[in-house]
Amino acid sequence: MMEKALPRPTDAELAILNVLWERGPSTVRDVHDALAGRQATGYTTVLKLMQIMTEKGLVVRDETQRAHVYSARTSEQKTQRQLLADLADRAFGGSPARLVMQALSGRKASAEELNEIRELLDRLEGESK
Amino acid sequence: MMEKALPRPTDAELAILNVLWERGPSTVRDVHDALAGRQATGYTTVLKLMQIMTEKGLVVRDETQRAHVYSARTSEQKTQRQLLADLADRAFGGSPARLVMQALSGRKASAEELNEIRELLDRLEGESK
DNA sequence: GCTCCACTACGAAAGTTTTCGTTGACCATA
């Protein structure tokens, strides 16, 4: 059973997915309102995007209610990994490790964050043993 | 002196930048040939893209030769960091640390890579002291 | 000088993304 790869979400689509991941299943109205703070987009713009996303399979919708209820088709984690793999391919010669190193050295992470990452490393190291 | 933010390169533009970073200053012919293996694009397509990239400021060109010589305006590192910061903003709630953790847990890095990353962590930890 | 070739420039077309105005349907309620 081949799981068909969903297309990489565009910027505007990703903004909508973020709302769906945060709020769970939502109507267009919900998403539009949630987006209102960050983006200044019209209601029908959000609606149209979500219709397109439905066609693409990025979201699924429940039409039993008058106001259709949309859900992200793919988890946030899975999408994040897809985006990272994609970026690694396009900008890091296909090497996720190089991506990580650049991300680490590029910015000052807090001490706690560094520790978290170190613990994660320990855990990974443990698994591969 | 405000350094104006260059636009995020598109997929096709990034492919060209990769060639320029690898080869150094190159003509359109050079880039086209280098791309030939991976992409099947016509010569004029590459040319047009590089003209657009010149307008955008992503590359600069030396026109003293008949075959113009193009160079990336921004280093590979800097561009990579910009792309990572951008992705962190769009898909990781603005948190590079979360991006790193997802990148690490998402894939099996080799033991050597993990060690490299650990050393990098040590260095970072040292600096922040 | 002429011809051929490689190159840049230009413009157009196709595809994708983002935006929004308009329309018609449904439902509540006066």
Next chain:
DNA sequence: TATGGTCAACGAAAACTTTCGTAGTGGAGC
């Protein structure tokens, strides 16, 4: 039953990305 509000659907336009055909230019070699 009429009115008003909310909603999905549709279509179109604007912006951006990607593609390539055609034209013109300049230099090398005959």
